[in-house]
Amino acid sequence: MRMKIRLITLAMVLFCLSVLQAQQRSISGIVTSAEDGSALPGVNVVLKGTATGTITDVAGHYSIKVPSSGGTLVFTFIGLQTKEVKIGTGNTLNVALSLDVVQLSEVVMTGHGKERIRGKKSEYAAPSSTYHNMHIPYQDYVQQEANTEEYEGITENIFKDVFKDPLSTFSIDVDEASYSNVRRFINNGQQPLKDAVRIEELINYFDYDYAQPSAEHPFNIITEISTAPWNEKHKLVHIGLQGKSIATENIPPSNLVFLIDVSGSMSDVNKLPLLKSSFKMLVNELRSQDYVSIVVYAGAAGVVLEPTSGKEKEKIVSSLDNLQAGGSTAGGAGIQLAYSLAEKHFKKEGNNRIVLATDGDFNVGESSNESMEKLIEQKRKSGVFLTVLGFGMGNYKDSKMEILADKGNGNYAYIDNITEAKKVLVNEFGGTLFTIAKDVKLQVEFNPAKVAAYRLIGYENRMLKSEDFNNDKKDAGELGSGHTVTALYEIIPVGVKSEFFSVDELKYQKTDVVKSAQDSDELMMVKFRYKQPDGDVSKLIVHPMKDKQISLSNTSDNFRWSAAVAAFGMLLRESEYVNHYDYEKVVQLAKGARGKDEEGYRVEFINMVKSMGLMAKR
Template identity: 70%
Template sequence: MKRFLVPFLILMLTVACDRRSALRLEAADTTQPALSAPEPLTPAPNTEDYAIIRENEFLESLKNPLSTFSIDVDVASYANVRRVIQGGRRPPKDAVRIEEMINYFDYDYDAPTGEDPFAVVTEISAAPWNTKHKLVHIGLQGKKIEVNNLPPSNLVFLIDVSGSMEEANKLPLLKASFKMLIDQLRPQDHVAMVVYAGAAGLVLESTSGNEKTKILEALNNLEAGGSTAGGEGIRLAYDIARENFERNGNNRVILATDGDFNIGESSDAAMERLIEDKRKEGVFLTVLGFGTGNYKDSKMEALADTGNGNYAYVDNLNEARKVLVTEFGGTLFAIAKDVKLQLEFNPAKVKAYRLIGYENRMLQQEDFNNDQKDAGELGSGHTVTALYEIIPIGESTETPSVDDLKYQTTEVNGQAHNTNELLTLKLRYKNPDQDNSKLMVHPILDDHRLLTNTSDNFRWSASVAAFGMLLRDSQYINNFTYEQVSDLAQGAKGKDTEGYRTEFVGLVKSFGLLAHNN
């Protein structure tokens, strides 16, 4: 009997306690509102901003024989597009800049051998998406200068530490990325550090590259908070760069931000005018974009284009390593500036043409000989690739027609018919420390070859262009498919030492499945 009594008493005490607790709850103040389940978190609105791109159309060569544009070594679009696709979404059309996608990848061009700082290579075959058309591949290969032989650098890190930079893929990723760059610095290189939020300030005076501990300490102490005084920060960074100017060296501001300027000079026009004034002082600009959600691609691209600079988007540490370690020289050291191309098409051979991409890099024909007109820079060891799609004479075309002129006529001279030249390529460039341009002229013969006999360079650039056209819903892509893009790219990967091309093939296949299922 005792064996059952103790458990029974414990049970009765427990019930009594529970009843007293219940009575206390009933007697409690009921004027306070009852606790409710927490509201579900609302995702932050997506305010990413991209400049409008209107695809280049075909132009008749008889009435529009000249095509003029600035080179573009920016690669931000590809990394950003990759980020969006890997997140399971279709990129906005205006985020897809085909020339930046093509130029994200290195190409196996022959190195320059003459006095000019870059070599020119060309190749012609059928356009994979329209075999009745020709595709002209133009490649520039910059002279490679070994890091130890590069001139001393005067760098100013201009870092956005505003409140919008708190997220893990912004300031924390930025710090990790800059640590890779700091590790590349030599004793003859110097770094200053400017930050901006509600106001701009100097947090590290120009410091030698052999004082890495001091530089890293300044970087590690940065914290995000406040609004964004971008204009004030840019002005201060350029002032610091001028104070420590290396007459025979590399002078550059490296701006790292999500592009969300909202205090002071924040309009695109005001920021561009500020950068345009400052570039005349001989200081180049590199723009590194970080983050998602409020990313201002259009503003950062405009700043880089205006400031004799380049622009990359860093979405992970692998991309940071590519931009700031693997391509260290090309990213930070210019071997030529204001590089412009002008092509004159032979109307006896070419009925119409269009430049694939480069829509926001187009120039007026008179800009080519105008040394006051800004254009792109080429870095050490960098490659630049451009593609033209051509409609040969004899093929039908639906290009917009223009009425014949009333007061003059356009005629094709006999020389145009008697030559095998498809077009003439002219280039102008300036040495980084000079203001007068030099001219290069390259007649291009119509040496058409089968697509299967073209180089990996040709087929790879064509596959990337086709992918970009598909993402943009180009009117010229015809019935070309994602599977055909991946097949073309798979057979043109080449050495692919870093695996970037293999990653691209996987990206095309993944997005092809996503597009098919939608």
């Protein structure tokens, strides 16, 4: 009798499950751009009124479970119009999304962004807004709480007197995090916080058409000079570095440790779920000779995958799929464990690197910037490099992320969507993960016969003392395979009166220009120092730059594009030096320098500038 009752109960359960399954069905389709029909990866697809959602893959494909009775799907993507589509009787639903260059002019904000200075950091308090106005995934809107983002304070470089400060010295920077973070602010209808705008990272987000190096050194140097677009009295000097591109098949074997934050703060859809999708794309690029380990940290740190060959992609992906968010954030313990594992399996002739993915919200163990900095400085001596990938919003700690990357001989990117993940981890795979030169420093000496004053645009957090240039113990930036680095100097020529620079004549001493400087046709001397990735002694490159100015219209696309991006950054930072330049002029300058733009990054920038122009007019 009991057996009969059990069988009846089991049958009823199976019947209920079959009824429930019958009440649901799968809807799938492809999301494309209405402009050119190209597939759109990273589009958020949400069943309206629920937390059920998914994102499109690299081919623009999605699949989602919906009630058999129907409903409405909401499609959202940064910079494109949000689209709501009612579910019909069919199981295939393809959607085309159009550009939304005017969305920011229609956003109705119910609060205002504000800046709180805490020591040297800026903390951002986000404005409140409705889900549709924010243009963010529905899940993020539901979970969004008080905003505690932190950014390191930036004091803009000023014009310096060539007689008092003849040398300008700084470390290169190939980080791109600030650009994608600024894009996230703008596309959410918010004015970016000034300290979130690092102009050099905006400029270096883009590739430039520089010639590959052909000499003994691993990079090529390119210089150009013309009129500063925002001030016709001033000159603009463009300095470019092109790192040697190494084919993926020729990159040494990799010993990678994925260090993943799985604390409770990583539960949002644009954090751990996006992180998993991003890392899967990276795993797909790995070769059989590459090995991956996975370390996670929350309340404690642990190893979830011992070193595994890149040929075992399913095993690595399975380990990623099993990750869940929860607990506090023992960031220091995680970093210690990751370095220990990387050192244990160190490849002497290989590429040894930790890839840290987090929102930077460390609150247990090594939490202060100072203690983290000391920890990373100590660990980098092991020869293990560091790549930092930032995710999420609301509690994002940019200040910590930047320090980790700078002190860990590495690079830093912010992943705001799956398209950015593809750019960083697929398109720029070699540059992101393989270093060709470390401790790269640049020093410029200006000719006082031609230059009265100068200022470096951006790189405020990368400035070095003059004596640091020849000090091989002083840490500096790293250059990856195929990476480009661009720096701009704004110059006030001798004899030009400028409202931005005025110095009284000295009473007790005279500063004379030597005859050799007066007779020289050189504007300045550019010097570079770098080390091999495994080296301790730097090599020197000297590059004299002659004063051969050409008109702005005859400059290269590289020159005009970098100038347009710099002007945009100056406008966002409300720089006094932007000198009445505006967003419309930035758009015009950028349009004329767009170049090939095969990936569409530059047209995205132009549309973003247009959006800021509309916001500024409100």
